Amino acid sequence: MADTELKIAPIGEGISLKARAYEALKSAILNMNIYAEAAELRLDERDLSQRFGVSRTPLREALAQLDQEGLVRIVARRGIFIVRKTKAQILDMITVWAALESMAARLATEQAGGDEIAQLHALVDQFSQDEIARKMGEYSDANIKFHQAIIGLGKCPLIVEMSNDLFFHMRAIRQRTIFEQDRAKRSIVDHKEIVAALEARDTERAERLVRQHTLRLRDHVDRYVNLD
Amino acid sequence: MADTELKIAPIGEGISLKARAYEALKSAILNMNIYAEAAELRLDERDLSQRFGVSRTPLREALAQLDQEGLVRIVARRGIFIVRKTKAQILDMITVWAALESMAARLATEQAGGDEIAQLHALVDQFSQDEIARKMGEYSDANIKFHQAIIGLGKCPLIVEMSNDLFFHMRAIRQRTIFEQDRAKRSIVDHKEIVAALEARDTERAERLVRQHTLRLRDHVDRYVNLD
DNA sequence: GCGTGGTGTATGGTATACCAGAAACCACGG
DNA sequence: CCGTGGTTTCTGGTATACCATACACCACGC
Numbered sequence: 001m002a003d004t005e006l007k008i009a010p011i012g013e014g015i016s017l018k019a020r021a022y023e024a025l026k027s028a029i030l031n032m033n034i035y036a037e038a039a040e041l042r043l044d045e046r047d048l049s050q051r052f053g054v055s056r057t058p059l060r061e062a063l064a065q066l067d068q069e070g071l072v073r074i075v076a077r078r079g080i081f082i083v084r085k086t087k088a089q090i091l092d093m094i095t096v097w098a099a100l101e102s103m104a105a106r107l108a109t110e111q112a113g114g115d116e117i118a119q120l121h122a123l124v125d126q127f128s129q130d131e132i133a134r135k136m137g138e139y140s141d142a143n144i145k146f147h148q149a150i151i152g153l154g155k156c157p158l159i160v161e162m163s164n165d166l167f168f169h170m171r172a173i174r175q176r177t178i179f180e181q182d183r184a185k186r187s188i189v190d191h192k193e194i195v196a197a198l199e200a201r202d203t204e205r206a207e208r209l210v211r212q213h214t215l216r217l218r219d220h221v222d223r224y225v226n227l228d
Numbered sequence: 229m230a231d232t233e234l235k236i237a238p239i240g241e242g243i244s245l246k247a248r249a250y251e252a253l254k255s256a257i258l259n260m261n262i263y264a265e266a267a268e269l270r271l272d273e274r275d276l277s278q279r280f281g282v283s284r285t286p287l288r289e290a291l292a293q294l295d296q297e298g299l300v301r302i303v304a305r306r307g308i309f310i311v312r313k314t315k316a317q318i319l320d321m322i323t324v325w326a327a328l329e330s331m332a333a334r335l336a337t338e339q340a341g342g343d344e345i346a347q348l349h350a351l352v353d354q355f356s357q358d359e360i361a362r363k364m365g366e367y368s369d370a371n372i373k374f375h376q377a378i379i380g381l382g383k384c385p386l387i388v389e390m391s392n393d394l395f396f397h398m399r400a401i402r403q404r405t406i407f408e409q410d411r412a413k414r415s416i417v418d419h420k421e422i423v424a425a426l427e428a429r430d431t432e433r434a435e436r437l438v439r440q441h442t443l444r445l446r447d448h449v450d451r452y453v454n455l456d
Numbered sequence: 457g458c459g460t461g462g463t464g465t466a467t468g469g470t471a472t473a474c475c476a477g478a479a480a481c482c483a484c485g486g
Numbered sequence: 487c488c489g490t491g492g493t494t495t496c497t498g499g500t501a502t503a504c505c506a507t508a509c510a511c512c513a514c515g516c
Binding site: 272273284288302304306307308 | 466467468469
């Protein structure tokens with residue numbers, strides 16, 4: 001039943017309180033629309049520790065990690081502030097993404113198996129151009145998966161890890177659908193060309209197409225997205 | 229009256245104990261030859277806290293940060309272990325470095341001022357090929373500075389930051405001079421070509437030269453360095 | 457001699473109390 | 487009404503005590 005008041009369940013699974021607090025804070029921060037408020041958003045250690053039902057110690061460790069990741073900024077005796085990314089920072093993230101994914105595409109032409117590359121078709125052909133408008137949410141997910149798939153084919157765990165970090169941070173941007181809205185049709189064409197280059201094992205072309213594709217996204221964001 | 233016993237200020241410094249512990253541990257870990265020992269190196273929180281003269285709390289926060297950065301690995305109720313990078317991980321780091329610096333070079337051809345590019349000559353012409361053998365240590369430093377300078381010219385703070393992280397981690401490799409020893413002469417030629425491409429604002433060529441230069445280093449490490 | 461179970465100990469995880477500094481607040485004088 | 491000084495409060499930083507578990511060690515039984 002709905003347990004009107006036993007929601008707490010302090011004794012949790014096996015994972016540490018720090019890890020749980022970290023995950024909880026992370027998703028909480030990402031799911032809030034940071035840019036909606038005018039004032040800078042501040043967190044309070046004691047308040048959070050009470051609401052989570054844990055002491056400040058593991059909570060502080062979780063916050064310290066978020067601080068290092070750049071999601072929050074801890075200022076001694078002042079407070080803990082949720083960080084808003086500037087447009088310049090977002091553009092930089094997309095630039096790095098372009099650098100990493102284009103390198104991954106390069107590696108993929110040398111490292112990936114033909115069957116692995118072939119699987120990319122499933123992610124590209126999934127949507128006809130007409131469907132995009134109606135299923136923008138789904139397409140957005142598939143789009144991310146496509147890029148992550150290419151990055152995975154590079155067989156370089158560090159690139160995968162760093163790219164995931166970047167994608168994660170970019171989730172914090174409101175209206176992230178704008179990333180694709182007007183670019184979806186072009187996007188699909190680009191994707192098909194990229195897959196073709198990978199299949200042809202054309203290293204230089206694959207790298208260039210991936211880079212250009214992502215840098216175009218950067219220019220698009222630069223032109224049409226306003227955050228500051 | 230008053231001031232009979234005021235103004236203690238024993239240790240001064242404004243920085244937090246956590247930050248100081250972090251820096252101390254960081255340099256301590258990097259300056260020890262991790263690969264000399266056969267057994268896995270373990271740290272003890274209580275022991276360290278006594279030797280540093282601080283409580284476990286700030287020490288733990290410093291260690292948690294090092295854990296996240298990948299320098300140590302904290303295992304609950306087991307211990308804190310200094311992480312040894314595998315050869316594969318080092319090769320991956322060099323790969324990412326190549327991706328980032330080649331993108332920075334690309335950006336530099338579009339963003340950097342002519343005067344800034346011209347300053348690269350000072351870092352390249354500093355050594356004649358004959359001097360390299362005698363001044364390998366200095367050359368190694370100049371070499372790093374050259375690459376950092378190019379990365380800086382890309383005017384992308386995120387790339388600069390991520391690259392610094394990579395360079396930092398690679399410092400932990402013993403005999404890092406092997407990175408250049410047999411490659412120094414070729415390195416200087418490469419560097420000159422890179423500067424020329426930047427000066428000519430040849431975006432594609434600058435990117436390619438930088439990438440090839442660093443990927444060759446990767447192959448060199450792959451062939452001649454043995455860590456595992 | 458060898459396996460087995462219990463107990464001790466070492467270690468990271470957590471809770472809590474206290475510290476120091478910064479900001480907010482308030483009383484008071486002009 | 488405004489400025490100014492001190493005091494109070496709120497905040498993250500630090501110290502410390504205790505908890506839970508993985509491992510080692512030893513006694514005991516076979």
